[in-house]
Amino acid sequence: MYDLVIRSDRVLTAQGVGAGSVPRSVPGFVPAAVAITGGVIRAIEPVDATLETVRDVTLPAGQVLQPGVVDTHVHVNEPGRTDWEGFASATLAAAAGGVTTIIDMPLNSIPPTTTVAALELKRQAAAPQSSVNVGFWGGAIPGNLGSLEPLHDAGVFGFKAFLSPSGVDEFPHLSPAELLAAGSEIAGFGGLLVVHAEDPAVLDGSQNAGGTGYLDFVASRPDAAEDAAIARVIDVVRRTGVRAHILHLSSALVLPRLAAARAEGLPISVETCPHYLSFAAETIADGATAFKCCPPIRGAGNRDLLWQGLEDGVIDFIASDHSPATRELKLGHGGDFGLAWGGISGLQLSLPAVWTAARERGLGLDRVLHWMTAATARFIGLPAGAIEVGAAADLVAFAPDDTFTVNVDTLRHKNRVSAFDGASLFGRVHTTWLAGDVIYAFDDSGASPQTPAGALVRAR
Template sequence: MHDLVIRSARVLTARGFGAAAIAISDGVITTIEPVDAVLPARTDITLPAGQVLQPGVVDTHVHVNEPGRTDWEGFASATLAAAAGGVTTIIDMPLNSIPPTTTVAALDLKRQAAAPQATVNVGFWGGAIPANLGALQPLHEAGVFGFKAFLSPSGVDEFPHLSPAELETAAVEIAGFGGLLVVHAEDPAVLDRSENAGGTAYADFVASRPDEAEDAAIARVIDVVRRTGVRAHILHLSSATVLPRLAAARAEGLPITVETCPHYLSFAAEAIADGATAFKCCPPIRDEGNRELLWQGLENGVIDFIASDHSPATRELKLGHGGDFGLAWGGISGLQLSLPAVWTAARDRGLPLDRVLAWMTTATARFAGLDSGAITVGAAADLVAFAPDETFTVSVDALRHKNRVSAFDGATLFGRVHTTWLAGAVIFAADATGASARPPAGQLLRAR
């Protein structure tokens, strides 16, 4: 007797989309059978026509901000937003919480905050800052998934960036225990040369963080990887000009991976109005030609996957400076919308849903070393019923994020999440009415 059977005319397995029945017991997929197979179960569900059954999204780049800046976001709101967007696992960045996750004690505080609130599974990145170099291994042994470093100022004083010499020191240390270095790659010297007076002109904001800043910083990371052998990952790639450099590093066999984000794949600078600080992020959203080259980078494998870089703040910090890009907080709130946003942009380019899901489920899970992101026997039943042909218009009032601000407000997107299951239990249902019991708690994850 199975706990649950889900049947659908379109289930994404290793063979692609096809009709199947998925049987689940004790939170794990126990068998995959033909859609009409006889499978005794306590609950047997057939998805309506138009809904596909897919793995839950694994989002490896989320800023939850708790503890310390919980008015920006928190584990309760962030993980509810994740579930509503078909995301079943997030990995939390070490800033902008206070304290940042740069010590084992700070990691323990994160876990204490997340444990009673998490609707989805939550893992944690550690941070590499000047003050904790030489003391990173205890965090590694405590289960962080790797170490985030900035090469330029992070925007918060408690998480300073690494100098070139400090980056090398961190890389040697992390390579020594087999860890992973993840990098916000913008060169501070280029940013200093490009600094301007700010203001409401979006073009001026982009000019203050030019392609050259990413190119120079990524060149430095590649050199460090070559010298130290550290595994490194480039976060939120915005500039396509660096793709040939990254392709050459791959051809050389260097252990370096790359992500980009839904906002870089969805928007273009030409369509961003002056004063529209909801679109501010660092590095910035660039022009339409750059966006198309990022899509090419995904298709040809130079870019490995897509993560949200959900980086919320209060409405006042984001919108309260009269449209001045120099003063507004830089970050896009996109966790709940990442799947439909990417699917909408991919659909416009004739790309199939299984390609999108590979970039947001299988590849991200593999990168994090997780046994999730796929519908296969023995995997956790972290699943989503998704209607790829349904459309909806984004309203910030319908979002589960704590501060309902989003660059996607007013956009019409394809793809509606109807149901999200975590370990076989419903954690989100679009058609739920009235009061419901608190969803089952997500698990706190440790890197292996």
């Protein structure tokens, strides 16, 4: 007797169907019945199999059953800046977007996650409020170098460092010498270094007067800033052997450099984000500070090359970099890009946004889901992002052909600001299950969030 059986004509499974089935070389959509007990997938059977179960759910035509998205780049900002976001609102937004696991960045909370004590504060805040599974990154700043291993032992997934000012005083950036020291220290205990890679000298030399011009803002953070910073990270990887990851790549100029480093065998990976894959600088209006992020959204040709980087495997996966702030911080400066907070609120919309852009390029949903589920889960070493026997039943009923227009007032994150407001997107999340329990359900009357049921996850 199973607790739950979910049937669909399209299930993205990493295994064949039926008893004794073996893993597929490439996951694909098949008709199947997924049987769940105790929050774990126990069997994958033919869609019309007779199975004894407490609950038997058949998805309507047009809905696929897929793994929950694993988003490895989310700024929750609690404690300390909970007016920007918080675990309750962020994880509701995640569940509504088909995201079942998030990994929280060490800033912009106060205190940042740079000590074990600060990590415990975050865990205490997250545990009773979270609708999805939550893990944590630690931070590497000048003041905690030499004492990173206790955070690693406490279960953070790695250490974020900035190479240029972060925008908040409590999380200062690392100098070149400090980056080398951090790389050596993290390599010593087998950890992971994740980097916001913009070079401060290039940024200083590119400063302008700010103002409302979007292209002026892009010019203030040129491709060269990413290129110089990533070259420095590659050098540190080569010298120390540390595993390193480049966060939120916006510049396609750097792809050949990254490809060469990978060909050399260096342990370096890279992500990009939905906003870089969806928008283009040429179409962003002056004064539209909802689109401000660092590094910036660049031109359409650059966007096309980022997609090519994903297809070629130079870019490993896609994460949201959900970085919200209050409406006043984002929109309250008269459209001045020099004064507005830099960050895109996109957690709830990351899956439909990427899917919309991908289908315009003739890419299949299976490719999109690989970049947002299996690849992200593998990156952080969690047994998630797959529909297979023995996996947690973190699942999503997704209608890839449904369309909707984004209304920022209906989004679940705390402050109703998003660059995606008004966008027409394909793909609607209808149901999200966490360990076999419904945590989100959508109907024509709107979104129906369920009781928080998320768990705190640690690096293995």
